[in-house]
Amino acid sequence: MLRTEKLNAGYRELHILFDVDATIEDNKITTVVGPNGSGKSTFLKSVFGLTTVYSGKVLFRSEDITKVPPHQRTKKGIAYLPQIDNVFANLTVEENLKIAGYTLEKNELKDRIDLALDVFPELNKYLKKRAGALSGGERQFLAIATALVRKAELLMLDEPTAQLSPKMAGIIFDKIVELRDRLGLTILLVEQNVTGALEISDNAYLLASGRVIFSGKAEELLEHEKFEELCMGVGIEA
């Protein structure tokens, strides 16, 4: 579904990603792990068009989208949910869902909201509540629900379980699996909760200092004899 080829990207003159080759397969969960500052979020932002790309390509369904602005990537079915500020805190849950689908015609909007609420029935009782008053987990539900209303096919989530209780993190992981299995979505995940994320993932990438140092099956990475060293950044040459 999505491929990057020799992607070099960063923030103006600050070069962060080096020659990143990645293939994000359809209907799979792919997790990007790596030490703090290794460029995981920058990778998601680059796929969404929020960084400076110096060279290389981003291909979505074989189309070169490297120069396509973010709002058009959204229209193509790519959703990027940053760790914070991923909902409108001052609007109600219902308003957030409606705004997400503002380009849809009325019946379709209703169908998409029904679908989102079917995946996240927990939100039903909060429709009139301000999003800012939701718990961290509920806010993640809402953020993902708005992506469903927007008809996302590739859903990129940046640390969706950050600051959540282990129980709520487990629920979020279960929902992510449901999005893959029930709705056929393709998920690209960045997580600090490495083990939890890899356990639900099909594929994995490990970044260190902006370079891919492992790519393969998630279980291969989980079972790697140097798993902890690799993921904590200990012993990795910068």
Ligand SMILES: Nc1ncnc2c1ncn2[C@@H]1O[C@H](COP(=O)(O)OP(=O)(O)OP(=O)(O)O)[C@@H](O)[C@H]1O
């Ligand atoms: N908007 C920005 N402008 C300039 N530099 C940035 C910006 N965002 C991130 N960086 C820098 O890019 C580098 C990679 O950051 P990034 O957030 O991609 O890493 P990460 O692997 O997601 O880290 P973490 O696990 O700590 O979230 C860091 O050195 C960071 O300071």
